[in-house]
Amino acid sequence: MQKAILSFLAICITCLSMAQNIEKDVKVGLVLSGGGAKGLAHVGAIKVIEEAGIKIDYIGGTSIGALVGALYAAGYSPTELDSIFRAIDFNNLIQDNLPRSAKTFYEKENSERYALTLPFNKFKISVPSAYSGGQNLYNELVRLLYHVKDIEDFNALPIPFVCIATDVETGEEVVLNKGYLPEAIMASGTLPSLFEPAKIDGKVLIDGGVVNNYPIEKVKAMGADIIIGVDVQHELSNRESLLSATEILLQINNFSTAEAMVEKSKQTHIYIKPDIEGYSVLDFDKRDTIIKIGEVAARKKYAALKELSVNQKKNKKVIKTIAAKDEIIVNRLVILGNNKNYSRRYIEGKLRFELGKKITFEKLQQGISNLSATGNFQTIRYQLLSNGIGEDLILKLEENPTKTFIRLGVHYDDLYNSAALINLTKKNFLMQDDVASFDFILGDNLRYNLQYYVDKGSYWGFGINSRLNDFEKEIDFDILRDNFDVNDVPNLNTINLGVVDFTNQIYLQTVWQEEFAFTIGAEHKFLRYSTRTLGDLPDETINELDQSRVGSNGRTLFEKSDFYSAYGQLTFDTYDDKYFPTKGFYFDGDFHFYVFSSDFNQNFKEFSITKGKIGFATPVFNNFSLNFNTEIGFKLGTSNVTTFDFILGGYGTNLINNFVPFLGYDFLSLPGNSYVKTDVRLDFEFVPKNHFLLSANFANVDDDLFRTGEWFSEPTFSGYALGYGWESFIGPIQVLYSWSPENGEGNLFFSVGYWF
Numbered sequence: 001m002q003k004a005i006l007s008f009l010a011i012c013i014t015c016l017s018m019a020q021n022i023e024k025d026v027k028v029g030l031v032l033s034g035g036g037a038k039g040l041a042h043v044g045a046i047k048v049i050e051e052a053g054i055k056i057d058y059i060g061g062t063s064i065g066a067l068v069g070a071l072y073a074a075g076y077s078p079t080e081l082d083s084i085f086r087a088i089d090f091n092n093l094i095q096d097n098l099p100r101s102a103k104t105f106y107e108k109e110n111s112e113r114y115a116l117t118l119p120f121n122k123f124k125i126s127v128p129s130a131y132s133g134g135q136n137l138y139n140e141l142v143r144l145l146y147h148v149k150d151i152e153d154f155n156a157l158p159i160p161f162v163c164i165a166t167d168v169e170t171g172e173e174v175v176l177n178k179g180y181l182p183e184a185i186m187a188s189g190t191l192p193s194l195f196e197p198a199k200i201d202g203k204v205l206i207d208g209g210v211v212n213n214y215p216i217e218k219v220k221a222m223g224a225d226i227i228i229g230v231d232v233q234h235e236l237s238n239r240e241s242l243l244s245a246t247e248i249l250l251q252i253n254n255f256s257t258a259e260a261m262v263e264k265s266k267q268t269h270i271y272i273k274p275d276i277e278g279y280s281v282l283d284f285d286k287r288d289t290i291i292k293i294g295e296v297a298a299r300k301k302y303a304a305l306k307e308l309s310v311n312q313k314k315n316k317k318v319i320k321t322i323a324a325k326d327e328i329i330v331n332r333l334v335i336l337g338n339n340k341n342y343s344r345r346y347i348e349g350k351l352r353f354e355l356g357k358k359i360t361f362e363k364l365q366q367g368i369s370n371l372s373a374t375g376n377f378q379t380i381r382y383q384l385l386s387n388g389i390g391e392d393l394i395l396k397l398e399e400n401p402t403k404t405f406i407r408l409g410v411h412y413d414d415l416y417n418s419a420a421l422i423n424l425t426k427k428n429f430l431m432q433d434d435v436a437s438f439d440f441i442l443g444d445n446l447r448y449n450l451q452y453y454v455d456k457g458s459y460w461g462f463g464i465n466s467r468l469n470d471f472e473k474e475i476d477f478d479i480l481r482d483n484f485d486v487n488d489v490p491n492l493n494t495i496n497l498g499v500v501d502f503t504n505q506i507y508l509q510t511v512w513q514e515e516f517a518f519t520i521g522a523e524h525k526f527l528r529y530s531t532r533t534l535g536d537l538p539d540e541t542i543n544e545l546d547q548s549r550v551g552s553n554g555r556t557l558f559e560k561s562d563f564y565s566a567y568g569q570l571t572f573d574t575y576d577d578k579y580f581p582t583k584g585f586y587f588d589g590d591f592h593f594y595v596f597s598s599d600f601n602q603n604f605k606e607f608s609i610t611k612g613k614i615g616f617a618t619p620v621f622n623n624f625s626l627n628f629n630t631e632i633g634f635k636l637g638t639s640n641v642t643t644f645d646f647i648l649g650g651y652g653t654n655l656i657n658n659f660v661p662f663l664g665y666d667f668l669s670l671p672g673n674s675y676v677k678t679d680v681r682l683d684f685e686f687v688p689k690n691h692f693l694l695s696a697n698f699a700n701v702d703d704d705l706f707r708t709g710e711w712f713s714e715p716t717f718s719g720y721a722l723g724y725g726w727e728s729f730i731g732p733i734q735v736l737y738s739w740s741p742e743n744g745e746g747n748l749f750f751s752v753g754y755w756f
Contacts (some may be wrong), residue, residue, distance in 0.1 A: 021488040026311045029058040029224025030072075034066030034189070034209035035126060035232035036281025037290065039064025041274040043085050044294025045230045047078040052302055053309035054228070059161045060219035062208040065230075066163035066188035069571045070181055073161035074148045082291065082375070084144065090284030093137040101574055101584075102369035105509075105517045106453050106463075110437070112578045114407035114423060115465040115730040121402055127614045133379055134186055134195040135372045138366045141182035142384065146326075149384050150702070153178050160222055163188040164208030164215045168197055173211045175218060176200070180383045181613075196379050199398065203736035206605045216264050227270035227307060230294070232275060270304050272297050277459065297634075331390035337397040342376055346433045347395070349457015350374065352511070356390070364393075374455070376400055376427065403427045410730055411753040413652055416471050416668050419443035421756050439756065445470045449756070453702075458511045463521075469501040469656050475668045482640040483671060484529070484558040495533045497668065498555065501656050502526040505567075516561055519569040523592070527643055527657075559643050561600040567592045579653065579732040580683055580691055580725060581617035582625040586740030588613045597641070609644050609658065633658065634674035634706050645673045648701055648717070654755035663697050664719015664740030666747055675701035678715075693736070721749075730754070 030049070032042045042065060049056070056203075061069035071081055091097075103111060154161045154177045165187040176184040179200060180296050187198035187205040199204045208215075216227055265271050274297040279290060298305070333355060335344060352365035353359050372380055376399065384392040397723040407423035429436035433456060439449040447470060452464040477495045480486055507521025536558040568591050574584035589612040595603040615629030633646050646658045650667030660677065662670065679697035685691055698715035723736035731754035739746045 008323070015084035022556045027057045027223050027225045028054060028308065028312065029060065029216075029219035029227050030056045030069070031219050031227060031229040032069045032213055033214045033215075033231045033233050034061075034063030034065050034207070035234070035276075035717075036064055036191075037090070037234040037286070037485065038234070038274075038276045038279050038281060039068060040085055040284070040287050040290040041232050041276060041297065042068040042230050043078070043081050043289040043317065044296075044338075045272050045274070046072060046081065046204065046299035046303065048295055049228060049305060052079050052305035053311050053312075054305055055309075056159055056228075057226050057290075058219050059159050060163065060186070060215040060222070062213050062215060063191070063233055063234075065187040066208070070161055070163065070185050071144060072156070073157045073159040074145055074181070074462070075158045075429070076144075085291070086287060088140070090287075091481075092139065093134075094282075094284075096133055096136050096372070098136070098369050098373045100576055100578075101515070102366060102373040104370075104373075104455065104457075104511070105542070105571060105573065106435075106451070106455065107373055108573070108578070110407075110425075113439075113754050114409045114421070115754065116408045118406045118408075119402040121426070122405045133372065134190065135380060138182060138186055138381065139368055141185055142382070143361045143379065144451030145181050146328075146384065148181060148562060150386050151181070153205075154181065154184075155182075155222075162215065162218050162222065163199070164212045164218070165190075165200075165205040166208055166210040167717060168204045168206045171211070173204060173208070174205055177186075183381055183383075186381075195687040198381075199379070204538045205386055213261075214264050216267055226269045227267065228270045228272070228305075228308075229265070229299075230274070231261070231265065232274055232276060268482045270301050270308070281397075304577050313729050324464055327360050328384065329356065329358055329390035330364070330384075330385060330393045331356045331393045334392060334394045335397060336394060338399050339377075339397045341428045341432050342397075342476075343432050345459060346456060347371065349395070349455075349511075352458055358620075359517045371397075375706045405736065409756060411751075411756060413755070414749055415650060415652060415655070416447075416472060417444035419445070419756070423518070426529040434651070436612040445472075453509075456510075458508045460508050463505075463507050463509060463564065464504040465503070465507075467501075467503050469503075470499070472496055472498045473667055475666075479647070479668065479671050480531070480558065483645065486534075486558070489534070491515075492533070496531050498528075498530045498532070500526075500528040500530075500557075515572050515574055517569075517571045519571075523565045523567055525563045525565070527559050527561060527563065528557065530555040530557045532556075557600070559600055561604075561643070562592050562598040563643075564596040565592045565594045575617060579734075580685075581627055582619055582683070582685075583617050585617075586615045586629070592644075594639075594641075594644070601641070603640035605637060605639035605641075605658070607635060607639035607641065607644075609633070611634055611646075611658070620682075625683045627681045627683065627687075628675075628679075630662075630678045632674075632676045633660070642671075642673070645671055645674045646700060646701060647671045648675060648677070651738070651749040652755060662699060662717070662719060663695055663721040663736070663738040664747070665738075665743070667719070670699070670717060672701040672705065673703045674705040675699055676705065689727035691727075693721070693723040693725055694738070695721040695738075728753075 028657060059069040060071045085181055100108060108186040148157060150158055162175060165174045165185055167174050183200060187200055188208045190198050191207045213233055215229060216229060219227060249638040273294045276290060276293055278410045279286060309548045335347060347425055350370040352370060353363055353367055368380060371377060377397050378400045379398045381396040385392045385394065403426060405425045407425060419441050420443055421439055423437060423439045425437045427435045434454040436453045441447040448468050453461060455461050475497050477492050480495055480497060481488060504524045507519050509517055509519045512518050515527050532555050570589045572587040575581040576583050591608065591610050593608045595606055612635035613631035614627060617625055617627040619625045644658055644661055647668045648660045648662035649665040649669035651661050651663060655661060677697060677699040681695040682692060684692040697719050699717045700710060700715055702710060719738050720741045721736045721738035723734055725732055725734045734751045736749045737746060
């Protein structure tokens with residue numbers, strides 16, 4: 001009997017010894033704190049954690065910790081995470097910088113005219129509710145997480161995942177462990193005033209860091225035995241460190257979380273604390289350094305990580321992640337949300353892709369950007385869900401409640417001189433999908449610009465424009481004499497020319513092949529050309545015809561006629577910037593057929609004006625780009641009307657009628673009813689937003705160039721310029737010194753602010 005007992009004990013001891021050699025199934029949870037750009041240290045830490053052989057079983061994160069954690073939970077390897085975060089342009093994502101190509105031609109003009117836009121509601125000016133809608137970031141998350149789009153329960157991800165948000169109405173913690181993963185990540189990281197609040201299941205959510213910036217208890221509840229934590233929060237800052245509104249908001253967030261972290265750090269079995277005190281939450285441009293700091297901090301815990309890995313079973317679930325070039329098929333569009341003022345036709349027209357056909361992620365994101373660029377929607381959240389034969393695109397559109405805006409701008413140039421602009425814009429003014437805009441411009445010359453447009457995207461839209469332009473310029477007297485049959489005046493070299501242009505248009509416009517805008521319409525134009533110079537001369541020096549032109553205000557009139565025309569225009573514009581393009585193409589073709597006039601000079605016959613411009617911009621090497629343009633214009637018909645002749649000279653991007661910029665000559669210097677011009681500009685951006693410019697242009701301009709064939713001859717006129725440009729908050733500021741070898745004269749041109 002004793003022998004049997006001893007044998008049994010020996011067997012038990014042997015079995016126990018064998019059991020100790022069998023790997024224990026220890027469940028490991030990873031907690032990633034919030035901290036803005038400092039959270040990029042999570043990427044470096046994860047690289048070392050996986051290098052040590054650790055298999056993470058659960059992940060919990062807040063804010064940037066939710067972003068990094070969700071991508072890791074979705075199947076991205078540490079190496080892939082490193083590549084993703086090094087490639088992302090965070091400034092573009094945070095600022096919601098939409099590509100210029102996402103905007104309609106109407107919207108491009110608006111974005112390149114006003115320095116400041118403020119909501120205007122019930123006769124009160126307010127400020128925008130947030131710096132960014134987070135649209136670019138959301139687009140990128142949808143792309144990166146496409147392969148797990150149909151996983152609603154986050155516990156079913158390759159690594160079970162949870163993140164935290166805050167209910168802004170109650171201040172309570174909201175646990176996000178199911179739903180659409182990109183939406184959950186956005187909700188967890190919506191720092192107040194930086195991003196628009198998120199809306200999920202009827203709740204308005206903001207950054208989870210307000211209530212729980214290190215969700216260790218949630219990861220434990222998921223089943224974790226051992227906690228690895230990466231904490232990138234900083235301690236409460238002193239007054240010298242609170243240099244921005246964002247830092248102050250984070251300080252407020254930290255009031256409640258800093259004290260809690262004392263206990264939470266003790267509960268963390270392997271606590272990794274990267275040394276990033278010298279970095280701010282917005283230092284995304286220092287990503288390489290911050291990622292490395294995360295590696296260094298994790299490597300200090302490498303022995304503990306290696307020891308932990310011995311006690312795990314290594315059966316990590318593997319899932320294939322999607323590449324950016326992959327294509328999808330959207331065969332059904334579902335529109336949800338508060339959207340009473342914009343029709344389905346409008347939304348489909350903005351998306352600009354056909355249902356049921358293959359599109360790339362880039363194409364999808366372009367469509368979403370088109371919608372976002374309108375400014376008509378406060379947030380645009382969408383889901384891609386499989387439906388068996390393709391994808392459902394479920395659009396959740398939260399219409400912007402603000403329909404009225406005050407916009408401001410300032411400008412100076414050598415033609416219009418100083419000007420201040422105040423604009424009133426009203427959306428849904430008369431009907432769905434419309435916008436009305438009125439510019440009132442004060443300064444040396446009083447002007448206005450009224451626009452009304454019903455936008456139907458790729459379908460036909462309808463618009464009305466009305467504008468008044470007014471300026472005066474000293475020009476060569478010979479130009480005026482030759483064009484308006486003015487008597488020769490001895491010893492008069494220059495003359496003051498005043499131009500008043502009152503134009504009204506009604507038109508139809510559609511977008512074709514995504515980038516081409518085709519416009520057809522009718523136009524009324526009243527033009528008055530006059531001078532005060534001749535009125536100051538003795539009567540005997542003025543002939544009878546000129547005396548008959550003197551108006552009641554003492555100005556001599558050269559033109560005072562109404563002109564009526566039909567016109568068509570085809571525009572293609574993919575430049576990435578209007579003022580300093582570095583890539584893209586541009587084409588603009590315009591045809592006006594003048595059919596009737598009040599005929600002040602009694603010389604009107606039907607005629608047409610055709611003009612076109614084509615150009616491209618391309619980078620040559622880093623920060624150095626080339627912009628090349630060529631343009632032509634000519635008159636068809638035998639009418640003696642010279643009012644619409646082309647006149648080259650000066651510098652600008654918003655010259656009216658047929659006044660054409662030409663460096664080397666002052667404004668309104670080279671007249672003719674036809675011209676051909678080529679210009680080239682080299683742009684070196686030596687520091688961000690600062691440009692060194694080198695330009696040259698060449699032209700032939702005269703009457704009937706294309707009939708005589710002289711347009712193809714060696715250029716008669718040329719000009720060269722050196723300049724500096726700065727992309728300031730009020731618009732581009734440019735200084736150009738130009739010179740022409742033909743006249744041996746130099747001109748200095750100044751331009752401050754957006755042109756309008």
